[in-house]
Every structure is written in C-alpha cells, then in structure tokens.
Amino acid sequence: MKKEKGTVVIVSVLFLASVFALGGYLLRSSLTETVISRSVSSAGQAYYLAESGVNEAIWHLNNDEEWRDSFISMELNPDEGGDYWTETIQRSDIGGGSYEVTVHNLAPGYGEIVSIGKVPFADKTTKRKIKTTVFRGLKSPTHDAGIFTGGPSENVDIIHTEVNIYNGNIFSNNRLRISGNSIVSAYNNPETEKKEGKIMSVGRLMLQQDGEIGDYEAVCASGWCDDELCESCPPEEVASIIVDFDSSDEGSFRSRALADEKEDRCRVYCKKQDGSSYPCSNQCVFGWRELEDLLWEVGEGGVLRIENDVTFIDGKMELRGGRGLEVEGVLVVDDYVSVGERERWTRQGQTHQGDSHLTVKSKEGEYASGILAKRSMGFGSYALRKDSVIEGVLYAGGKVDMTGFSHNLEIRGALIGRKISLNSLYEGLDIVFDNERVLHSLGYIIDGEIVVPAFSPVLQVDHWEEVY
Amino acid sequence: MRGFTLIEVVTVLFLCTMIALIIFNSITLSNRVYEQKEELTEVLQNGRVILDSMSREIRQSRRIITDLPENMVGGEKAIVFQDGHLSFLSERGTVYEGEGRELLLEEDASDVDGIYEGVYIKIFDPLNPSRGEVGKVTGYDGEERKVFLENSLDKFDSYGGLEYVIDTDYYYISYFLDEEGRIMREVFSYYFSGDENLYVPHNSTPPQGETLEKEILEKPRVVGEHIEKISFWENEEVGVYLEIKKGERGVNLLNTISPRNI
Numbered sequence: 001m002k003k004e005k006g007t008v009v010i011v012s013v014l015f016l017a018s019v020f021a022l023g024g025y026l027l028r029s030s031l032t033e034t035v036i037s038r039s040v041s042s043a044g045q046a047y048y049l050a051e052s053g054v055n056e057a058i059w060h061l062n063n064d065e066e067w068r069d070s071f072i073s074m075e076l077n078p079d080e081g082g083d084y085w086t087e088t089i090q091r092s093d094i095g096g097g098s099y100e101v102t103v104h105n106l107a108p109g110y111g112e113i114v115s116i117g118k119v120p121f122a123d124k125t126t127k128r129k130i131k132t133t134v135f136r137g138l139k140s141p142t143h144d145a146g147i148f149t150g151g152p153s154e155n156v157d158i159i160h161t162e163v164n165i166y167n168g169n170i171f172s173n174n175r176l177r178i179s180g181n182s183i184v185s186a187y188n189n190p191e192t193e194k195k196e197g198k199i200m201s202v203g204r205l206m207l208q209q210d211g212e213i214g215d216y217e218a219v220c221a222s223g224w225c226d227d228e229l230c231e232s233c234p235p236e237e238v239a240s241i242i243v244d245f246d247s248s249d250e251g252s253f254r255s256r257a258l259a260d261e262k263e264d265r266c267r268v269y270c271k272k273q274d275g276s277s278y279p280c281s282n283q284c285v286f287g288w289r290e291l292e293d294l295l296w297e298v299g300e301g302g303v304l305r306i307e308n309d310v311t312f313i314d315g316k317m318e319l320r321g322g323r324g325l326e327v328e329g330v331l332v333v334d335d336y337v338s339v340g341e342r343e344r345w346t347r348q349g350q351t352h353q354g355d356s357h358l359t360v361k362s363k364e365g366e367y368a369s370g371i372l373a374k375r376s377m378g379f380g381s382y383a384l385r386k387d388s389v390i391e392g393v394l395y396a397g398g399k400v401d402m403t404g405f406s407h408n409l410e411i412r413g414a415l416i417g418r419k420i421s422l423n424s425l426y427e428g429l430d431i432v433f434d435n436e437r438v439l440h441s442l443g444y445i446i447d448g449e450i451v452v453p454a455f456s457p458v459l460q461v462d463h464w465e466e467v468y
Numbered sequence: 469m470r471g472f473t474l475i476e477v478v479t480v481l482f483l484c485t486m487i488a489l490i491i492f493n494s495i496t497l498s499n500r501v502y503e504q505k506e507e508l509t510e511v512l513q514n515g516r517v518i519l520d521s522m523s524r525e526i527r528q529s530r531r532i533i534t535d536l537p538e539n540m541v542g543g544e545k546a547i548v549f550q551d552g553h554l555s556f557l558s559e560r561g562t563v564y565e566g567e568g569r570e571l572l573l574e575e576d577a578s579d580v581d582g583i584y585e586g587v588y589i590k591i592f593d594p595l596n597p598s599r600g601e602v603g604k605v606t607g608y609d610g611e612e613r614k615v616f617l618e619n620s621l622d623k624f625d626s627y628g629g630l631e632y633v634i635d636t637d638y639y640y641i642s643y644f645l646d647e648e649g650r651i652m653r654e655v656f657s658y659y660f661s662g663d664e665n666l667y668v669p670h671n672s673t674p675p676q677g678e679t680l681e682k683e684i685l686e687k688p689r690v691v692g693e694h695i696e697k698i699s700f701w702e703n704e705e706v707g708v709y710l711e712i713k714k715g716e717r718g719v720n721l722l723n724t725i726s727p728r729n730i
Contacts, residue, residue, distance in 0.1 A: 007483070011483070011484070011487055014487060014491065015487060015490075018490075018494055018495065019494075022494050022497075022498040025498040025499070025502045026498065026501065029501070029502050029506070029509075030505075032505070032509055033508075033509065036512055036516075040512075040516055132728075133555075154556065155556070157558065157637070159668060159672075160660075160672070175558075177558065179666060180663060180666055180675075181675065208560075209666060288704070289703075289704070316730075320535075335730075338531075341531070341671065342535050343535070344535040346535065346536075346537035346538065347537070348538070349542065375730055376530070376531075378531065380671045381672075381673060401669065403668075403671050404669070404671045404672045404673040406673060419556060421669075423668055423669050423672050424668065424672040424673045424674070424675075463729060464527070464552070465528060465553055465555075466524050466527065466528060466553075
C-alpha cells in the first residue's frame with residue numbers, strides 16, 4: 001500500500017475546528033442577547049396586558065349591569081357557599097399574550113382586582129401581576145361631621161395636633177387615633193336642635209402617648225359609648241361621599257366649568273409681587289400644565305386669583321415655590337392637590353422658593369367654595385404664611401395629609417377624605433362645620449336646586465400594587 | 469524512500485505557523501467579542517434590574533418627596549419618595565411569645581393570612597421604649613397570629629411581653645448613586661426624639677425640645693453597579709435617565725413613570 005503524504009487533512013481539520021469554535025462563541029453570545037432583549041420587551045408587554053385586564057374589569061363594573069349589581073349588593077356568592085362575590089375574565093391571544101383578571105369583593109361595593117398578564121417566550125412565560133382596589137361611593141351624609149372619613153375602612157390619625165370642631169362631630173369610618181399630645185374637642189351648636197359635639201368612630205377610639213379628648217358631648221365608638229348613644233354604637237359603616245367630577249351629566253363639575261367658559265364667565269388674575277395685577281386667563285377648564293404656567297408667571301411671592309364659580313383642572317395641582325392661590329368659588333382637581341409640601345420649584349433652570357399660601361372663599365351671598373381633589377390632598381410645612389381661614393370644603397377622594405405648617409388654620413365647612421392624617425399642627429386646626437356649605441360645594445345643591453349626583457361613571461381606583 | 473527536502477519542511481512549518489497565527493488571532497478575537505458581549509449583557513442586565521425595581525416602586529409611591537426639576541438636564545442624582553406598595557396599616561400591641569425569627573402576636577392582631585408580609589415590625593421594651601429593633605416580616609399566619617421575620621432581632625433573647633408597632637403610613641424609599649458608581653436603595657421612616665415608636669411624616673415639625681430623627685428600616689443595599697450617571701426629573705410623570713458603562717461598553721436608558729397611588 002502506498003503511504004499517503006501531506007498535511008492538508010490536518011490543516012483542514014484544525015482550521016475547521018477553529019471556525020466552529022469561533023462560530024459557537026458568536027452564536028452563544030448573540031443568543032444570550034436575544035433572550036435578554038426578548039425578556040425585557042416581554043416584561044413590559046406582560047405589565048401592560050395586566051393593566052388592560054384591570055381596565056376591562058373596571059369597564060365591566062361601570063357598564064355591565066349584572067357585574068355592577070353584584071359588586072354593589074352581593075356580599076355572599078350563593079353559588080360558592082359563603083364566599084364573597086367574584087368574577088373572572090380570561091383573554092388569550094392578545095398581541096401574542098394573554099391576561100386573566102379576577103374581581104373579588106371584600107365587602108359590598110368594595111373589591112380587589114387582581115390581573116395577571118402573561119407573554120410566552122422561548123419555552124418560558126413572562127408574568128406580571130397587578131392588584132388594585134376599587135370602591136363605589138354613594139351619596140351619604142357626613143353625619144354632621146366637620147372631619148369625616150367614609151368608604152372602605154380608613155382611619156383618622158391625629159398626632160401632635162390640637163383640633164377643635166365647632167357645630168359638628170368628628171366621624172371616622174374606621175379607627176380614630178389621637179396620639180402624641182394631641183387634644184381633640186368637638187362642640188355642640190346650641191342654636192340647632194340637633195346635638196353635635198360627638199366623637200364617632202366605627203372602629204376603636206385610641207388614645208395613645210398622651211393623646212386626649214378635650215371638650216365633647218359624647219363618644220360613640222367600638223367598645224366605648226356614652227349613655228344615650230349606646231344603643232346605636234358603634235356607628236354603622238358609611239360609604240364615601242361621591243362627587244361627580246367629570247361625568248357627561250350637566251351637573252358634573254367639568255360640565256359646569258365648560259358651560260361657564262362658553263358663556264365667558266371665567267376670570268383669572270395674575271398678581272405679581274410688585275403689586276401689579278392683570279387678567280391673565282378667561283378659562284374655567286385648565287390642563288395641569290396651563291395652570292402651572294400661570295402659577296409660574298405670577299412669580300415668587302405672586303398670587304394667582306381665580307374668580308370662577310367652578311374651575312376644573314384636568315390633572316394635578318401643586319402649589320410650591322412661594323406662590324399664593326386665591327380661590328373664590330370651587331376649584332376641582334381631577335388628580336391630586338399638593339399645597340406647600342415642597343419649598344422649592346425648579347423650572348426653566350430657575351429655582352424659586354418660599355412658603356406658599358392658599359385662601360378660599362365663596363362669592364358674596366353664595367355658599368359654594370372649596371378645593372375638591374379626585375385623589376389625595378396634602379398640606380405641608382410650606383403651606384401657610386400666616387394664620388388662615390379656608391371658607392369652604394376640603395374634599396379628597398383619597399387621603400388627606402396635613403403636616404407641619406406652623407400657623408393656625410380654620411376651615412369653615414368641612415374636611416372630608418378617605419383617610420385623614422393630621423400631624424404636628426401645633427397652632428391648631430379649627431373646623432367650623434357648615435352643612436349648607438358642604439351641600440353646595442360638593443354639587444348636591446346647584447343654583448338652589450337639590451341635585452342628586454348621578455352615579456359616578458368611573459369607580460374610584462384606590463391602592464395600586466404590583467406583585468411578582 | 470526519501471525524506472523531506474529542507475524547502476518542504478520550511479514551507480510546511482511556515483504554513484503551519486501562519487495557520488496557527490490565524491487560528492490564535494481568531495480565537496483571541498472571538499474571545500474579545502465574547503467578553504465585550506458579556507460586558508454589554510451585564511451592563512444591560514444591571515440597567516434592567518435598576519429601572520425595573522425603581523419604576524415599580526415609583527409607580528406605587530404615594531408622594532415624591534425630592535424637589536425634582538422639570539427637565540432631564542440638571543436633574544437630581546437621588547430620589548426620595550413615600551412608599552405605597554403596602555396598604556395603610558397602623559397597629560400596635562403586645563407580643564405573646566417568640567424568639568429568633570418567629571413571634572406570636574396577641575389576639576388583637578389581624579387574622580388575615582399574609583397581611584403583614586413585607587411590612588417592618590418594631591419590637592420594643594414597654595419599660596424602656598427606646599430599646600427597640602426593627603425587623604422585616606416575610607410571612608404571617610393569621611390563624612395563629614404568627615409572624616415570620618427575615619432575620620432574628622439581636623437586642624432581645626426572647627420577645628414575650630414586649631410590644632410591637634406596625635405602621636406603614638410613612639415608609640420612605642431612597643435611591644441614590646454612591647461613590648463607587650453603584651445605585652443603592654434604602655428604606656427609612658421618621659420619629660420625634662420624644663417617642664421613637666411613633667412614625668411621623670418626613671415634613672413634621674417636632675415639639676419643642678425634640679428633634680426629628682430618621683429610623684433606618686432597611687440598610688442601603690446595592691441594586692445595580694457600573695453607573696456613570698443618573699438623573700431624575702418630573703413634569704407630568706417622573707423621569708429616570710441612566711448611563712451605565714463597564715469597560716468600553718455602555719448603554720443609556722430612559723424611562724418615565726406615572727405614580728398610581730398619589
């Protein structure tokens with residue numbers, strides 16, 4: 001046999017091996033890249049699928065009669081032996097993914113929505129889960145309370161604060177906690193037949209760390225009641241007070257503001273620190289940025305004066321950087337309100353700072369005035385420049401936080417929220433309850449006529465939580 | 469039979485060397501490419517983890533505390549916001565018994581399974597209220613009122629007879645860039661020096677003679693590294709911009725987030 005010579009085979013094998021090795025490396029790293037980029041995009045996709053699930057559930061609760069009735073009234077699900085009402089929707093093959101959303105009542109008219117978005121990729125599935133609570137508010141009296149929380153189980157917390165309520169009660173739909181040297185007093189109005197001055201809480205009245213109740217007529221709370229009230233104590237839970245912010249109904253605040261704007265009845269003035277004043281808008285409905293622009297325009301130490309019967313802000317409102325806001329009428333904010341929670345305001349490369357200031361009053365001979373926020377309301381340590389009076393109602397669909405301003409505040413109307421926290425207001429908070437003002441300012445009486453607000457077309461969305 | 473000529477040997481050696489060089493070079497190149505890809509992967513992974521974690525928590529927050537400018541340019545390097553992941557819980561009571569990572573709460577505590585999961589519980593001595601320690605709850609058995617802690621509390625051998633506070637109203641989360649280019653996350657709350665077991669908002673004014681103190685609920689921990697630059701701003705939404713770089717590889721990421729619980 002002839003012995004073969006040459007190196008071609010060896011060289012070829014070596015060369016091919018190196019090409020394979022190189023190819024293998026590149027393939028592996030590019031596969032890793034692909035997996036990463038797909039997992040990044042599928043995570044976002046899954047989150048938004050879950051969010052669509054929440055929105056679909058809210059739509060059903062608003063528009064599907066069967067859902068709505070069950071959500072509002074059905075405490076127990078007859079089919080499943082004692083469990084609360086629950087309903088599930090599954091949607092698959094939406095943009096390559098799917099979601100499953102479940103509404104589960106925690107109480108009548110109060111439920112939790114859990115939505116899971118799923119997107120398959122490779123042989124795995126990306127999941128995102130969102131939980132949110134929703135509740136439906138109903139028209140309900142404030143129980144003649146100057147401080148009132150209604151709706152699902154939220155507390156009133158008073159810490160290091162002196163609170164006086166004149167002509168009214170205090171009502172917490174859950175616990176009322178008075179702590180850290182706070183004194184809370186409630187006084188009866190001798191001119192009315194009704195007896196006010198009651199301290200009422202559906203849950204317990206907790207006096208902690210030297211917190212105390214000062215003057216009061218009676219206590220009505222879980223585990224604590226005074227003689228004549230005991231038969232009906234603790235008080236029954238109440239729904240939150242619903243306000244028609246933006247439905248298409250002509251009585252909604254948005255519709256009213258739009259109608260006023262159409263009839264050219266809107267006047268807003270800019271007052272600068274040097275004293276100059278000029279009309280700077282004739283709108284009643286503002287985008288949040290339009291309002292920001294006006295507040296920026298008045299400058300540090302300036303004042304924006306709104307003389308509209310109803311003003312509607314499509315978005316949030318934040319007062320900071322030493323601005324003043326004077327409202328003569330009702331200011332309705334479709335998002336949250338923050339007054340003096342921040343000292344500084346940086347915009348266009350400039351920083352302004354200082355205490356801000358809010359005053360509210362009604363027009364002569366009228367009752368409607370106040371600040372109404374669809375979500376939360378916060379007053380911070382830069383909220384007041386001097387002892388002040390708010391002649392109107394402060395209402396928040398979410399939480400009210402008043403913290404650390406160093407002047408006395410008097411509210412002539414009521415303070416209403418889902419949850420109320422009053423913290424370190426050493427100069428005191430005085431509330432002179434005025435039911436007439438509450439009814440007018442919340443839109444229950446318009447131009448002398450009693451209007452029952454239409455069922456809010458949008459459920460209040462409460463706590464938003466993401467779980468993985 | 470004859471042997472190889474010198475020319476043949478030299479030629480073969482030359483060819484082999486050339487091939488070896490080519491192979492060596494290509495392996496080095498592929499290694500370099502692989503390393504660069506690895507770096508890029510790591511950089512991207514870091515960015516993804518940081519943005520995911522921040523976005524989720526900012527989306528759930530109740531208030532943005534830091535004064536943020538309107539634009540990305542000149543944005544802040546750190547952000548503090550009020551945590552909103554948990555529902556409002558505000559409770560206090562007595563610990564029935566327990567030691568290490570488990571404790572039993574008294575009857576008044578909730579009977580809902582898992583309700584305290586993720587909250588910080590502060591255990592303190594009622595006779596000496598300033599002797600207290602915070603732990604993170606990782607599980608809760610509602611029927612038994614049993615709390616499972618992430619770590620045992622060093623200050624106490626056993627928890628029986630001590631008091632506990634749970635107050636989720638005012639947890640604050642901070643994200644900041646440290647000197648080593650790492651993004652850190654810290655959770656804290658505030659109290660007045662006169663009462664260490666009552667959490668108050670960040671902007672509270674303490675009573676005369678007292679001070680506002682910070683209580684660390686969770687020490688700063690690393691969320692991601694290799695950060696060159698971070699910027700926070702806020703107009704309609706909160707914006708985050710990140711520049712991440714490792715070796716020669718870098719990515720810039722940007723996200724805007726709308727807080728849901730304000």
